[in-house]
Amino acid sequence: MVQYSKVSARDDGAENLVVLEGNSGSIGLTYVYLKYLEDGYIQISGTNPFDSNGWKRLSEFHLVPGSYTLTGIRGSADNTVVLQLRISDESGFYKYFNQWDEDVRFTVENEMNAELKVRVYPFVESIDLNARPAVYKDE
Numbered sequence: 001m002v003q004y005s006k007v008s009a010r011d012d013g014a015e016n017l018v019v020l021e022g023n024s025g026s027i028g029l030t031y032v033y034l035k036y037l038e039d040g041y042i043q044i045s046g047t048n049p050f051d052s053n054g055w056k057r058l059s060e061f062h063l064v065p066g067s068y069t070l071t072g073i074r075g076s077a078d079n080t081v082v083l084q085l086r087i088s089d090e091s092g093f094y095k096y097f098n099q100w101d102e103d104v105r106f107t108v109e110n111e112m113n114a115e116l117k118v119r120v121y122p123f124v125e126s127i128d129l130n131a132r133p134a135v136y137k138d139e
Helices: none
Strands: 031-036 042-048 054-063 066-071 081-088 094-099 104-108 112-120 124-131 134-137
Touching: 042 112, 054 081, 054 134, 066 094, 081 124, 094 104, 112 124
Parallel strands: none
Antiparallel strands: 031 042, 042 124, 054 112, 066 104, 066 134, 081 094, 081 112
């Protein structure tokens, strides 16, 4: 995939750390489809009639100590679809952040590995939205 971090930089010039990876396709074992668009957005549409979650990896990257903002999905109802960021370190520590409407701000004190996925919740009747996944370093 093409890196869109330069064109999706924040107004203050902060670079988007998310480099979209992978191919368009179903999100897990659901009827929700993720399509990569040419401008750095993703389109998420479909249904999940099953009682299980679905995930699709978007990007992996590294975080250094500092403050960050996770953003990208707007207008999504709670418990339908989220951007899910998992951060972890070599000691086995990990933490999840879910973003679906409001930006999520967080701080890391040590170097961390990060993995960004789209997560679709169980029993979702309809999803149809575009998102621009982004993680920005704030300081």
